[in-house]
Amino acid sequence: MLTNIHQKKGLQLVLGFAAGILFGFFLQKGGVTRYDVIVGQLLLEDFTVLKIMLAAVATGMLGIHALQSLKLVQLHPKPGSWNMAIGGGLLFGVGFAVLGYCPGTLAGAIGNGYLDAATGGLAGILVGAGLFAAVYGRIEKTILTRGDLKELTLPRLLKVGAWAAVLPAAALIVLALWLIEKAGL
Amino acid sequence: MEWLRLEHWSPYAVGIGIGILSWFTFLLSDKALGASTAFARTSGMIARLVGGKKVLENTYYRKFAPRIDWELMLVLGIAVGAWLSARLSGTFETSWVPALWAGTFGDAVGLRIATAFIGGIFMGFGARWAGGCTSGHGISGTLQLTVVSWVAAVFFFIGGIAAAHLLFRVIGG
Numbered sequence A: 001m002l003t004n005i006h007q008k009k010g011l012q013l014v015l016g017f018a019a020g021i022l023f024g025f026f027l028q029k030g031g032v033t034r035y036d037v038i039v040g041q042l043l044l045e046d047f048t049v050l051k052i053m054l055a056a057v058a059t060g061m062l063g064i065h066a067l068q069s070l071k072l073v074q075l076h077p078k079p080g081s082w083n084m085a086i087g088g089g090l091l092f093g094v095g096f097a098v099l100g101y102c103p104g105t106l107a108g109a110i111g112n113g114y115l116d117a118a119t120g121g122l123a124g125i126l127v128g129a130g131l132f133a134a135v136y137g138r139i140e141k142t143i144l145t146r147g148d149l150k151e152l153t154l155p156r157l158l159k160v161g162a163w164a165a166v167l168p169a170a171a172l173i174v175l176a177l178w179l180i181e182k183a184g185l
Numbered sequence B: 001m002e003w004l005r006l007e008h009w010s011p012y013a014v015g016i017g018i019g020i021l022s023w024f025t026f027l028l029s030d031k032a033l034g035a036s037t038a039f040a041r042t043s044g045m046i047a048r049l050v051g052g053k054k055v056l057e058n059t060y061y062r063k064f065a066p067r068i069d070w071e072l073m074l075v076l077g078i079a080v081g082a083w084l085s086a087r088l089s090g091t092f093e094t095s096w097v098p099a100l101w102a103g104t105f106g107d108a109v110g111l112r113i114a115t116a117f118i119g120g121i122f123m124g125f126g127a128r129w130a131g132g133c134t135s136g137h138g139i140s141g142t143l144q145l146t147v148v149s150w151v152a153a154v155f156f157f158i159g160g161i162a163a164a165h166l167l168f169r170v171i172g173g
Helices: A009-030 A035-042 A048-069 A082-099 A103-112 A115-139 A154-158 A162-182 B011-029 B036-051 B053-057 B059-063 B070-089 B099-105 B109-130 B136-143 B147-171
Strands: A148-150
Touching (some): A009 A103, A009 B070, A035 A048, A035 B099, A048 A162, A048 B011, A048 B136, A082 A148, A103 A115, A103 B036, A103 B070, A103 B109, A115 B036, A154 A162, A154 B147, B036 B053, B053 B059
């Protein structure tokens, strides 16, 4: 682990910015800074979003688990619950369709010149996040923790080693992408 | 370097690029790609400007302090990177109303901005409720095989597909 680099606060802000520039560059080249492409995916007419996400997940999964096997990185699975994932997921989904951007691609859309993202969209996300902060204290130990999954990962759920889950998962993703292409989507 | 000027790259090239980028964020920064926490921190910074220091006592902002961190820099970088890519390929354009929206709901700017605002509220609230977004859960969480992230990612799309069909096929159809 490159702990000495991780602890340099100023350097980390620069690295975050640099990673963002690359991320934004990729998103724009993929076309997903555009409303039409994102909503096209949700209308099941354009599968660009899913292709990008699944290719990123398979690539990231193999590399990060390899780095973990070499003890160069540690994983950061997010904690959560069924209620968070389903309730938050559905609310997010409604926002996904109505806004037509997600938080990362909204930033990319602003860079691309899309003013609906820069005005209503940005203001809405900030208000939504602020509203959540306002109610969080009342729901954190009740609604949000129901069906707690903690930081459970698939290998631990199945009681197998990491690679016994990673390799089949990556293979399934490649199969899914192949089927999407085969179906002409 | 002509490829930097191309309008589009294959979605697979883009996805593999993002996957490789995530190796480096884990390696160099001990961080996963994500975006929605940055919006929560920014909302806290704005609330602090308006409401003063008592905002910092909020349970949520004690957990996610309203300050500039790695992820907020990442989100700023996304805007810059997208701008750079758009300028290089000549696809930068300022527009208020997306074509797909205009085709169903017309090109009135006010209606589109109001809808984007309402959608944004759902998205900001929902992303923080879920504990992540299409990047944090959808890419970073799923690639770590986190169970909650896979469930969240599936429900992002269930909610999104249902709402998009309701909006464009029922209300607009």
